[in-house]
Amino acid sequence: MAMMWEMLNLGSTMGTLMLVYTVCKQFLPRQLQLYFEKYFKKIVSFIYPYVEITFDEFTGERLKRSEAYSAIRTYLGDKSSASAKRLKANVVKDSQSVVLTMDYNEEVTDEFEGVKVWWSAKRTLPSTQRISWYPDDDEKRSYKLTVHKRHRELITQSYVSHVMKEGKEIATKNRQRKLFSNNPSQNWYGYRRSKWSNVAFEHPATFDTLAMDAKLKEEIKNDLIKFSTAKDYYARIGKAWKRGYLLYGPPGTGKSSMIAAMANLLDYDVYDLELTAVKENAELRRLLLDTSSKSIVVIEDIDCSVDLTGQREKKKTEKGGNDEEQSDPITKKVKEDEKKENKVTLSGLLNCIDGLWSSCGGERIIVFTTNYVEKLDPALIRRGRMDKHIELSYCCFDAFKVFAKNYLEIDSHSLFAEIETLLGETKMTPADVAENLMPKSDYDEVETCLKRLIEALKEAREKAEDEARLMAEKEEEEVKQKPEKEQCVKEVKENGVTVSH
Numbered sequence: 425m426a427m428m429w430e431m432l433n434l435g436s437t438m439g440t441l442m443l444v445y446t447v448c449k450q451f452l453p454r455q456l457q458l459y460f461e462k463y464f465k466k467i468v469s470f471i472y473p474y475v476e477i478t479f480d481e482f483t484g485e486r487l488k489r490s491e492a493y494s495a496i497r498t499y500l501g502d503k504s505s506a507s508a509k510r511l512k513a514n515v516v517k518d519s520q521s522v523v524l525t526m527d528y529n530e531e532v533t534d535e536f537e538g539v540k541v542w543w544s545a546k547r548t549l550p551s552t553q554r555i556s557w558y559p560d561d562d563e564k565r566s567y568k569l570t571v572h573k574r575h576r577e578l579i580t581q582s583y584v585s586h587v588m589k590e591g592k593e594i595a596t597k598n599r600q601r602k603l604f605s606n607n608p609s610q611n612w613y614g615y616r617r618s619k620w621s622n623v624a625f626e627h628p629a630t631f632d633t634l635a636m637d638a639k640l641k642e643e644i645k646n647d648l649i650k651f652s653t654a655k656d657y658y659a660r661i662g663k664a665w666k667r668g669y670l671l672y673g674p675p676g677t678g679k680s681s682m683i684a685a686m687a688n689l690l691d692y693d694v695y696d697l698e699l700t701a702v703k704e705n706a707e708l709r710r711l712l713l714d715t716s717s718k719s720i721v722v723i724e725d726i727d728c729s730v731d732l733t734g735q736r737e738k739k740k741t742e743k744g745g746n747d748e749e750q751s752d753p754i755t756k757k758v759k760e761d762e763k764k765e766n767k768v769t770l771s772g773l774l775n776c777i778d779g780l781w782s783s784c785g786g787e788r789i790i791v792f793t794t795n796y797v798e799k800l801d802p803a804l805i806r807r808g809r810m811d812k813h814i815e816l817s818y819c820c821f822d823a824f825k826v827f828a829k830n831y832l833e834i835d836s837h838s839l840f841a842e843i844e845t846l847l848g849e850t851k852m853t854p855a856d857v858a859e860n861l862m863p864k865s866d867y868d869e870v871e872t873c874l875k876r877l878i879e880a881l882k883e884a885r886e887k888a889e890d891e892a893r894l895m896a897e898k899e900e901e902e903v904k905q906k907p908e909k910e911q912c913v914k915e916v917k918e919n920g921v922t923v924s925h
């Protein structure tokens with residue numbers, strides 16, 4: 425019997441049965457219809473001794489994508505690539521490989537411990553046509569597993585977990601890392617819309633291409649590797665498996681490049697959290713809860729994203745602050761509106777970091793970057809929240825050597841000594857050093873590039889010296905004018921004369 429069912433297409437057989445059912449129901453007299461319906465199920469289960477299990481794409485009021493569905497899709501993609509006639513292809517892993525998935529209404533057979541099962545992919549489109557900005561909103565997708573009822577136990581107890589496990593393993597093997605960015609909250613709701621949008625993460629920066637002090641680089645690499653393998657350690661000491669990094673330094677010193685290098689080293693996804701698009705603390709919490717493990721959550725330019733100087737501002741206002749600013753109604757209104765627009769507060773952010781990490785899955789790194797570390801509230805960057813503070817600064821000789829090796833493929837040169845001296849005398853960001861060192865045409869020789877950098881360093885040194893001279897002159901002038909000013913103020917006080925400027 426089973427052989428016969430195998431030879432027939434299960435889907436079309438059921439289709440035929442349903443057709444018979446509909447036709448009979450229409451043409452049978454009313455009295456007989458009731459009997460027919462009553463016995464139809466029994467007849468079907470007798471002729472069709474199979475169990476069907478459906479795995480829908482979405483669970484929990486369609487807000488969460490089902491893990492089982494994803495795992496089955498990957499598993500069947502692998503299985504069906506040899507037998508199915510219609511497949512869908514997705515390019516993964518830096519465009520190097522293609523992953524196939526079963527197309528809709530396609531069926532594949534699988535075997536488990538000698539038992540045959542049938543899988544089919546289904547898509548249900550909305551029954552009524554309607555105009556919508558989101559045409560796919562009502563589309564439902566699922567996989568259907570069909571198996572003989574005498575194998576029900578084996579399939580539900582062992583086969584399904586086998587499929588899940590294999591599917592997850594294949595997914596890990598083909599994993600294309602992603603860069604996520606948060607969507608504004610008005611796009612969060614409805615079928616298949618989500619809090620984060622993503623693209624493939626393909627940043628080429630690694631710790632080998634990162635130009636910085638060699639010792640510090642090694643220390644950071646070791647710290648990251650230790651963290652990623654310390655699951656048991658964190659469990660033993662009773663701490664959530666997370667680590668916070670604060671990267672600070674002037675623009676163009678490699679903060680963003682370091683985040684990319686971290687993600688590439690650990691094979692983590694990156695969640696680039698734009699705080700200015702988050703309306704309130706509750707939204708921030710939901711966003712963070714929707715991140716996956718093995719990920720780096722990044723908040724760039726943290727000093728610009730949230731009013732971290734709130735407490736100090738408040739104190740200033742209490743003392744009287746800037747009278748002009750306070751009395752100006754337009755400035756006041758703009759400030760009020762700004763506050764309404766962005767209600768993420770420092771305490772909200774702190775609660776999210778601590779609350780999130782201690783309450784849900786681990787293996788997450790949070791990175792803050794800033795150009796002005798002194799502006800940040802100490803509560804935000806205290807150890808335990810931001811465990812490691814890393815200063816990325818102007819280009820040192822170690823960093824230059826990395827650039828020379830990567831950009832010009834040299835380890836030493838007679839001009840290196842001069843460059844070392846100049847780097848010690850002036851401040852140039854790694855971004856500027858890289859730009860000067862990069863060959864500008866196919867005919868640019870190594871020496872040309874090094875000499876261009878030397879010229880740029882000399883220019884920067886002269887500019888810095890000029891600026892220092894000007895500053896010194898200005899200070900001298902101020903010192904000279906001080907006694908005169910003091911005398912003037914004294915006279916005004918004594919004589920009660922109003923001086924207008």
Ligand SMILES: Nc1ncnc2c1ncn2[C@@H]1O[C@H](COP(=O)(O)OP(=O)(O)OP(=O)(O)O)[C@@H](O)[C@H]1O
Binds near residue numbers: 635673854856
């Ligand atoms: N330490 C570095 N090592 C290698 N490349 C660097 C380094 N610093 C800067 N660069 C180069 O300069 C460019 C700018 O660097 P990056 O974006 O990482 O700087 P940043 O510190 O994040 O700057 P900002 O504060 O403006 O965001 C990068 O494309 C990179 O090629």
Ligand SMILES: [Mg+2]
Binds near residue numbers: 679680681724793
């Ligand atoms: Mg940056």
